Amino acid sequence: MxxxxxxxxxxxxxxxxxxxxxxxxxxxxxxxxxxxxxxxxxxxxxxxxxxxxxxxxxxxxxxxxxxxxxxxxxxxxxxxxxxxxxxxxxxxxxxxRDDFLATVMAEMLGDDSLGVEPADEPRTILIDYSSPNVAKPMHVGHIRSTVIGDALARTFRYLGHRVITDNHLGDWGTQFGMVIYGFKHFGDEVALAAGPVDELSRLYRLVNRLIAYHAAVADHPGAVTATAAATEVVARAEAAVSAATDAKAKRSAEKELAAAVRKQAAARQRAEALQATVAAAQADPDFLRQAVAHPGIADAVLLETAKLHSHDPENRALWERFLPHCRDEIDRVYRRLDIRFDHTLGESFYHDRLGDVVQRLRDAGLATDSEGAVCVFLPEFDSPMIVQKKDGAYLYATTDLATLFYRREEFRPDEILYVVDSRQGEHFQKLFAAAARLGFQGLRLEHVQFGTVLGEDGRPFKTRSGTSVGLESLLDEAVAKALEIVCDPQRVARSDGGMDEAERQQVAHAVGHGAIKYADLAHHRTSDYRFELDKMVALEGNTSAYVQYAYARARGIMLKGGMAPEAIAASAQPPVLGVPAERSLALTLARFGESLQQVRADNAPNFLVDYLYDAAKAYAVFNDQCPVLKADSPEIAASRMVLVALTARVLETGLGLLGIRVVPRM
RNA sequence: GCACCCCUAGCUCAAUUGGAUAGAGCAUCGGUCUACGGAACCGAAGGUUAGAGGUUCGAAUCCUCUGGGGUGUACCA
CATH class of the missing domain: 3.30.1360.70 (Arginyl tRNA synthetase N-terminal domain)
Known part of the structure; x- marks a missing residue:
């Protein structure tokens, strides 16, 4: 402040x-x-x-x-x-005082970190984010964790904390059992050699669909019965409403009826969805043949997974063969999004430590056997945290505990942030409660939870066929829309010299990827938000393009004035804040550090987004009202140039902390 | 059933953790200026913060109840 x-x-x-x-x-x-x-x-x-x-x-x-x-x-x-x-x-x-504010401007411009003082007590903060399951295509659900975690990591580092980022990859789960099963029964060596990623994801999708089909066949009759039962309940509730005599009884009966109707609709919807799955399969003879040939596929997949976990040489070899390709695949997406991790210690890394974890829990008197499984019962929860299944397999609670022990030992963090969606809230509550009983009191553990990405209909974002939307296709779409805007003939005609194809692509990528990141970060992380691509890449409103454009305008003036940003910074004098637009811009710029503190206090990057939008708006007003190159005197021109240069620095740095790039013109 | 989260302008969202007259953007309507790069700027309209009580100098925010929605809930992650 x-x-x-x-x-x-x-x-x-x-x-x-x-x-x-x-x-x-x-x-x-x-x-x-x-x-x-x-x-x-x-x-x-x-x-x-x-x-x-x-x-x-x-x-x-x-x-x-x-x-x-x-x-x-x-x-x-x-x-x-x-x-x-x-x-x-x-x-x-x-x-x-204006003179104080003016001094702050010159100081900020002359300072590498824009006047943001390093934290008094730097903390070691481990951030666990992104954590996709490999062997499955990344989808829209991975945006939030990845983008929020990355923004927090960058911001906390900027504030002088020691940040360690760790991508806790899902590289050891059932999805590998699926791919292994798929490869053994439907694999195509030629296709694997030609395009390993495509072949692996084909196998994953095929097995997934087969399992879903058998589940649908098995569950459909039950769902039909449940629908019928729900319909009866509705009928009874209707009768109760008409039988009700006094107003109070009627109201309560109506309430029950409404609830019954909702349940009926949900049951019907489920039955219809199952029916649709079955029907789609039956319309596809090739698929149906495979389904008939693999009736016990769900169990067989679990068996393959169990074999992998118990060091079966064949499955282990397949895993080692497939994993690098899966890693290449997600690394490509990270490169595209400009995301880096200090460590990528996936679940497989902890596999050999899980037995120890269960033993430690037993030794501490926390774990007990129940219904064949090893459970940690915690008084504040109804259901236990299960750490070992009755078939001997471990679960993600076990892995998370093992990870916790390892991280404490290896990284000695002051705090660990888990950037994971809200639905896992109870899991983390249990994990933290167990950790507290295992001597982790000094370590601050926090579930940095976030809401769901919704489609335009307000339901979780899915394709028409009900599968989740691929991340890359969204990025492609955003870049394509951005390109349309960049190539708008009216604008191209106006820009001096025009842009060659390479520059256009560069701008389209900065704007397209920026749009998706910015829109995600603009919402408070705990709320759900609607994914509306057209709004995200729009030039108007609170969008990355607007902020990026403000930056480009500032750069444009410096360019036209023939002044390099560094030269302005080197000779910067405190500007004269003579008119309201100047003062208001100066005050906003001076608050850059405050916005970062807000991000830190709440682990919520939306405060920085709000700030940058405010700064861009303040600059737009300044730009409109305060001529720089055509100012009345060279002194005013120089003074205003300081504000222009500082605006550019603040916007570039702030967007950078959000993982968003700027371009010198657009 | 139980637990947690949510309900703010027509729509999408904020609100620095209890502060002054609840703010932005989109959409709507009106206006400005011979464009230092107009992808601009200014203004209007839009609200009983789901509802009812309570706590206090002061509540969108905390407590209680009601209504509506979402999520989770014993061996997936």
Whole structure:
């Protein structure tokens, strides 16, 4: 924050005279109250406000405005602010001095990290994100974890923390059993040699479909029965509604009817979906033949998985043969998205440690046998955390515990963030509860959860056939839309010199990929959001293209003025903030660091997105109202050029922390 | 059944963790300027923050209840 009220809060101690009835505040209170300085909601109230007078007044039994007066009497921020004003019930309004703000501008421009001070107490933060299952194509569901985790990692590093990123790959699960089974029965060596990734994903999809088919055949009659039963319940509920005599009974009967109708619809929908799966299979003779030939495929797949886990040489060899291709496949997507990890320790890495974990849990008295499985019962949960199945196999709770032990040993982190979707909330609660009983109290564990990506219909984003949407096809689509915009003939005609194909592609990639990342990060991570590609790549509104364009405009002015950004930075003097658009832009730029603190406090990158959009808007106003190259005097031109250069730096750096690139013109 | 999350402008979303008159964007309507790069800027309209109580100087935010939606819930991850 521009003002650092917590660094030196003598002003709260010294205010303890008459106004505060001699009340002495504890150090913790002082820190908390000093921290109650924040930006104002409305510029009429100045730039910042302190809200601490009201709660202090309650503590010492004095009128809040009197307390506020006592505080401002001793407040010594003359170099930074105009004299504070007391407003309303006891708000203290602060307005920064223009000369101070101007000094901040020059300092930021001359500083490699834009005036953001490294953290006082750097923490070692391990971030676990992305974690796709290999051997399955990456889909839309992987966007959030990957993009949010990457943005947090970049931002925390920028803030001076020691960040370790680890991609906890799903490289040891049932999907490999599926691929192995598929290869043994339907594999095509020639196709594998020619295009391993395509062949492996063909096998995965085929086996997946076969399993789904048999499950549908098995479950359909039950679903039909359930639908019939639900229909009966509806009929009874209808009868109850018409039989109800008084208003209260009628209302409660109607409520039950509504619930019954919903359940009926859900049951019917399920039955229809199963029916559709069966029908689609029956319309496909080749597939049906395969289905008939492999009736026990689901169990057989589990068997192949179990064999892999128990070091069966053949399956192990296949796994080792397939895995590199799967890794190549996801690495290609990461390269495209500009995502890197310090470590990629997948589930397979922990396989040999799982037995130890179960033993440690037993030794600690946490694990007990129940119904043939090894379970950890925790009093705060109804169902146990199962760490070993009755067939002896381990589960992801076991792997997560093993991972926890390893990470503590290897990386000694202060905190671990799991960027994983909300549906796994209960799993992490159990994991953390178990960890607390295993001596992990000093290590902060946090489930950084996020919501679902929805389609335009408000349902989880799926293709028409019900499968999840491939990640790469979305990226391709976004780039294609961006390219259309870049190549808009009207614009191309206007841009000086035009763009060659290479530059167009570069811009389309920056804008297309940026659009998807930006839209994801713009929403608070805990809320679900609607995936609307047209809005994401739009030039208007809160989009990456708008911010990227603001950057390009700033670069355009520097270019036209024949001034390199570095040269401007090297000779920067504090700018003159003569008109509101200049001051307002300066104030916004000065708050860059605050937005990063907000990201850190909540593990929520949307604060940085909001900030960048604000900065881009403030720059747009400045751009409109403040001529730079055609300014009235060379002095004003130079002064404004400082703001232009700093805007470009802030936007480029901020977008960079979100994993989004800029282009010098677009 | 139980547990957790959510309900904010016509639509999509914010709201610095309890602060002042709840903000943006899209869409709608109106306006500006001989374009330092117009993919611009300004304005209007739009709200009982699902509803009802409570806590206090002050509530979208905390507590209770009601309604509506989502997710999870013993051997998938």
């Amino acid at each position: 521009l003002l650092d009220p917590q660094a030196d809060n003598r002003w709260l101690t010294e205010a303890g005279g008459a106004g505060m009835a001699g009340k002495v505040l504890s150090a913790a209170d002082r820190d908390a109250f000093a921290g109650m300085v924040r930006p104002t909601a409305d510029p009429r109230f100045g730039d910042y406000q302190s809200n601490c007078a009201m709660p202090i007044a309650k503590l010492c039994g004095k009128p809040p405005r009197q307390v506020a007066q006592a505080i401002i009497d001793v407040l010594d921020w003359e170099g930074l602010c105009h004299p504070p004003e007391i407003a309303g019930p006891g708000f203290i309004n602060l307005r920064l």
